[in-house]
Amino acid sequence: MRKDIAAVLILTTLFLGSRRGSAFLLDMDCGRSLPTRLTPNIYSGNRTDILANPWMVSVIVKGEAKCSGSLINHRFVLTAAHCVFNDQMQVHLGEFDPLNPGDCGAGARIPNAYCVRVDKKIVHAQFIQTQTQQYDIGLLRMQHAVRYSDTVRPICLVINESVAAIDRFQITGWGTTEEGNPIFSRFLKNTVVERIDRGRCSSKFQEQVDESQICVGSWMSDTCRGDSGGPMSADILYSGRYRTIQFGIISFGLSSCAGLTVCTNVAQYMDWIWDVLNSSSA
Incomplete structure (x- = not known):
């Protein structure tokens, strides 16, 4: 070796x-990135790059x-x-x-x-x-x-601490960019989604969505094929410094790639x- x-x-x-003991980050070098080299297209999302999401x-x-x-x-x-x-x-x-x-x-x-x-x-x-x-x-x-x-x-994971409730998250991936398209995107994309009451996801998917999951959605963009497993995150001020902390793992969504997504709640x-x-x- x-x-x-x-x-x-x-x-x-x-x-x-x-x-x-006290709270700490799984890896102290986590959650730091450089500004994207690209200007602000995941499904109808914004194009980003790996510098912003290493x-x-x-x-x-x-x-x-x-x-x-x-x-x-x-x-x-x-x-x-x-x-x-x-x-x-x-x-x-x-x-x-x-x-x-x-x-x-x-x-x-x-x-x-x-x-x-x-x-x-x-x-x-x-x-x-x-x-x-x-x-x-x-x-x-x-x-x-x-x-x-x-x-x-x-990316950051917080140990021994409950981070303040967050209602807006970023999701990132190379998944397909439109319904029915089997080809993944060559470019990394991201979009912003908002927390939605779990009952709405339970009703829409006819599947119990509990506290171990987070229901999110956006009217403009959403996850699609290939985005599964990727992070749902937010930039949080932690110990005097903004870091990207992972809150969810993209689990499943609508076949239309628009509207609602259910993520595994990492904190659980x-x-x-x-x-x-x-x-x-x-």
Whole structure:
């Protein structure tokens, strides 16, 4: 193992162990990004880039982009449980071409990007047992740790603390940009959604949406095919500094790609995330 990767692993373990005590961030280097290089098009959303969202991950299955995810530390990607497949999986981080994901073993490398195979997949046990829309959360362990840079950096998860209630969020992804279009977007896009009463989502989807989920929507734009597993986030002033904190994981929405989306409520699963990281970091 190279010395630089070994050092990264040592740093990662500093944030694991007992979660008792005061609040802290899972990774202290999280939630920092650079201004986008692009001007302000996810479905009818705004075009952005990886500098503004360095935690964004494309989840690849058998060489095909299937879902999105978020980098949460040097070695783990947070995504939806339904985005975890039995087939060979890999993740792409940084600046890469989402329409030509290729294979991590092909030898091609882009200076500001990572292509890493997944060596461990963890899905919430109750998602497997119940096959309901709840518990739609999973973690992917990369074969090796990644170094942080302007284009690769984790999103924030807060441990031991309830962050103030937020009603407006950002969702980001490379999903299709219109209903019926099977082709993912070459450009990363984002949009703003607002919290909606869970009863409205329960009624619309004919599926119980509970406190472990967040119902959001927008009249102008929404998630679409390929955005599943990606982060729903907000910029929060935390310890005197604005950071991007993840509140949800895109779970499911309308087939029309417009109106309502249900996200897994990350705060409800922080104990589960913590336990998985502690047991699977070696």
